[in-house]
Amino acid sequence: MADELSKESNPESGIPHELGATTLGPAVVKAAPKSVGALPARPGEVPSRPQKKDDGLRRTAQPEGDQNIWRYSRRGFLEKLGWVGIFSFLGVMMVGTLRYMFPRVLFEPSPIFKAGFPEAYLPNTVSTKWIKDYRVWIIRTNDRIYALLGICTHLGCTPRWLEAEDKFKCPCHGSGFYRSGVNFEGPAPRALERLKVARAESGEIIVDKSVKFLYEDGGWDKPQSYLMV
């Protein structure tokens, strides 16, 4: 169908084929397969008025086999090149500005601190020694030591350890957590987060607040989330 159309319309279009010489890449015109003519007919589409010889559209000027990809005038090509340049510049500037907003160096306190020797923590106690400076509780069970982050999982307040009631209680909205960190009352949606604990060469406990272990992810069983004593 497309072949018919192009054969029919091209010789009588009145526009000489030399027009192809002013476009870029005339070699493509020669080498292109002949199946693509003026307008490729889509399957199931009835070609509109094939009997009309010249409806004034540009397709009538196309040589047979032209894929219509190199048919830019010099002005049109330079115009597109200009726009490509402008948008490339803007794009690079935007990406650069976006990256600019992410600083490489942070002037923040280190998330890693030393929490003394394990022997300093008595079995089955909660230590509030580091909560003021680092918002971390060190908790020792019979044989394990783990570090709980003192940030309420509701809205980020610092809960308090209530020794008599054996629970952490958030003063803001009343969320309560067991000694393990699991939430059991109030609006907090999930358990307190545990932090990575390790031993320094000297034997001291090193707490890394940048590595968190979440109860709901099963992280509390992972080896770095506790120390054996």
Place this chain on the structure above:
Amino acid sequence: MSLADLKRTITKSPVWKSVFRHDYKDTPRNRYLQILSNVFLHLHPSKISRHAVEVRYTWGMGGISFFIFLVLTVTGVVLMFYYRPTDQYAYYDMKYLANDVPFGMFIRNMHRWAAHAMVITVWLHMLRVFMTGSYKPPREFNWGIGVVLLVLTLLLSFTGYLLPWDQLAIWAVTVGTNMARATPLLGHEGPFGPQLGLRPDNDVRFMLLGGTQVGPPALLRFYVLHCVFLPVVAGVLMIVHFWRIRKDGGISGPVGKD
């Protein structure tokens, strides 16, 4: 030389006439020209329909919001003469303004109360536009602009909240920016965040704060957003907003009069 002569000499002088093109002759044509030839007045239509001044219908809240924006701009610029957005000085500059700078407390409170008032008047403006159906075509695009302006008003309010740099400010903004952690695809605790490799130090909240917590970089960023970026964007959108009121057929009126 009498006073009338003096007045005539001045108002007929080339200098005066170069500034004021039109005198106060009370003819319809001259009154149009007075509006149209003035860069400030021409933002307002030279002619409005009778129902446009029916305050029981319009509430005048859009105009009041703009007026409050101007008050905030002027008092905000005045406050900037004393305020330094750094960890070391911000809180003390705020206290200095409130206690020792002549009229400092007046200017600061004017800025503060105007900020509260603007949020209220913008909401009331939106409520009126909604209840009168004034968001319908041909005004639907301007409604969209208005929604963006509402968001900008709230963002201006939020960024200004941090600047006193007291405990209330720091914790309020801590809670507020924690919401950004949960942004889908952009926050490190949001849906698909961890899968995309987002951490506390490379997600959208980090970009907003310039750090992983509300610290000195956050104060500086909020200051720049509050004093330069957001007001400029809001100003440009306000120009479009006011322009489109006229282009979409003027302020809406009661059914039958619109």
